[in-house]
Each structure stands twice: as structure tokens, then as C-alpha cells.
């Protein structure tokens with residue numbers, strides 16, 4: 001078991017396999033995209049596999065593949081197949097926007113992918129276009145239905161944005177009434193690649209909860225799974241849960257069990273830090289696993305207590321990188 005300097009266990013890695021994306025969600029990146037990383041800048045699959053194997057040996061039991069959009073990276077299934085063969089890795093999960101995912105769902109099932117987080121901020125096609133700058137809602141819904149058909153647990157994640165999709169809260173939450181999916185609402189964070197400046201979200205977790213309660217007064221709190229980032233609720237009779245992720249308010253730091261590796265191989269021990277270790281360069285400099293492990297343990301021993309401390313410790317680095325380069 002791995003523990004950090006605050007006694008929190010670390011057993012969950014979020015690995016971002018690319019910064020590229022087939023959508024342009026404006027809470028994540030500008031319309032023209034980002035300054036995409038070159039292939040040489042990205043961790044190769046071999047490097048990812050080496051890192052994951054080492055981290056699993058050290059105590060990581062759960063890996064989530066994210067990005068950017070994982071399915072725009074060539075041969076993504078090849079990586080998943082290799083990860084699925086790592087001894088000791090108990091769970092692989094995925095986060096995807098669902099645009100190009102549906103065709104892979106049968107193999108995801110075959111590989112034992114535990115669950116998929118599907119990002120979906122509205123069920124209205126026009127609003128989907130406004131938010132993501134692409135007309136792809138039908139393909140995302142195809143993915144949702146393919147996942148359900150194959151019995152892969154799905155969580156729908158929606159970022160709540162003032163003046164944009166707040167009218168979609170209730171229709172989105174109602175998915176959990178009609179389908180066996182959990183729907184989670186995320187506070188908007190400033191990580192949008194410089195698209196616009198955000199501060200404290202007008203729609204924080206309290207306002208989101210209040211809105212849900214007006215619609216469903218019988219909404220009741222359900223116990224949260226250990227290390228959960230979402231506060232979870234249930235409306236009696238609904239098939240799935242409704243959750244709220246206070247990503248800006250940072251209510252969950254006390255039980256944070258996760259680390260991140262960005263597409264260019266930077267270790268982040270907190271979502272709000274600016275990166276604490278360049279793993280790619282260490283690997284490319286010829287370090288062996290034993291030496292790499294020493295660096296990793298040192299980083300885990302210097303973890304900030306929470307996202308506020310991590311943000312305050314950033315040097316000349318405003319909170320504006322894109323979630324696609326962080327690994328959301």
C-alpha cells in the first residue's frame with residue numbers, strides 16, 4: 001500500500017493518453033484547440049506501460065484512461081489490451097466524450113473495463129453544438145446506448161455553466177430515472193486553456209443541489225463510496241444515482257487517493273498543482289525502475305494537503321491550462 005505524507009492511501013492513477021480532442025468544449029479549450037503536443041513529446045505506449053507496471057507494483061490498483069479524448073489516439077485499444085494484462089491491476093476505467101467510442105464498446109466489455117464516464121452536458125442538439133462547437137450529440141448517445149446494451153456501468157458527467165446548460169440539469173438528472181446510469185454534475189473549474197477567465201462558479205454544489213431538490217423534494221443523500229469525489233443522492237424509484245462533484249470548492253481533498261500522469265509524462269499529485277515530476281524525461285534519461293521508484297516515493301511524500309495549498313504553491317503559473325492537458 002502507498003501512503004502520502006498526510007496518511008492518505010494512493011491507489012488510483014488517472015493517465016491522460018493525449019491532449020488532442022474531436023470536440024472543443026469551451027470550458028476545456030479555445031475554439032482553435034491547443035498547441036498540440038508533438039508525437040515525440042507524448043509518452044509512448046511502451047513508456048506508459050512501463051510506468052503503469054511499476055506503479056501497480058508499488059500499490060496502484062485502479063487506472064483511469066483519459067485525455068484529451070482517448071479514442072483520437074491511434075491504437076488506443078492496443079494500450080488497453082496491454083494494461084488489461086498487468087498483474088495486480090484490479091480495475092481499468094475510461095473517461096470519454098463518446099464521439100468515436102461506440103464501435104469499441106464490445107471489446108471494452110471483453111477486456112473487462114469496469115466502468116465508463118461519459119461526458120455529456122446537455123441532451124439538446126443545438127446546445128450541445130454551442131458547448132462543444134461540434135454537432136456530435138447523436139454519436140454520443142449511440143455510445144451511451146452501446147455501453148448500456150453491453151452492461152458496462154456508465155456515469156454521465158456534466159459541467160454546469162451559468163447561462164448555458166442550467167436548464168439541462170433536470171433533463172440530464174432524469175436520465176437516472178429512466179436508465180441505470182449515475183448522473184454527476186461538476187462545478188466548472190478555471191482549466192480551459194485560456195478560453196476565458198472564470199472565478200468561483202455561480203453554480204456551485206449548493207446551488208446545484210438546491211435546484212435538484214426543488215424538482216425532487218424526496219431527493220435523499222446516499223452513502224458515498226470510499227474516496228468518492230462526488231456527493232451522491234437518490235430519488236426513490238430512480239434507477240441510478242445523482243451526484244455532485246465540487247471540483248472548484250474542493251470538498252473531497254481529505255480522502256484524495258489519486259495521482260495523475262499528463263500526456264507528456266508529468267506527474268501531478270494534485271489536480272491543482274503545476275506538475276511535480278517529469279517522468280518522461282527521467283525514463284528517457286535511462287533511469288531504471290528502482291531509481292524511478294525513489295523519485296515517485298519522494299513526490300508522494302511531499303503532497304499538498306489540499307487543492308487550495310497546491311494552487312497557492314504554483315509559481316508563475318495561472319490556473320488556466322486545459323483539462324485536456326491535465327487529464328480530467
Ligand code: SAM
Pocket residue numbers: 021027028066067068069070095096097117118119157158159186187188189190191192247323324327328
Ligand atoms: N475527452 C474526454 C471527456 O470529455 O470525457 C476525457 C477528458 S475531459 C478533460 C475529462 C473531464 O473533464 C470531462 O468530464 C470534462 O467535462 C471535464 N472538464 C474539462 N474541463 C473542465 C473544467 N474547466 N471544469 C470542470 N470540468 C472540466
Ligand code: SF4
Pocket residue numbers: 020021022023024025028029067068069097119323324
Ligand atoms: Fe475534449 Fe473532453 Fe476537453 Fe471536451 S472536455 S474538449 S471532449 S477533452
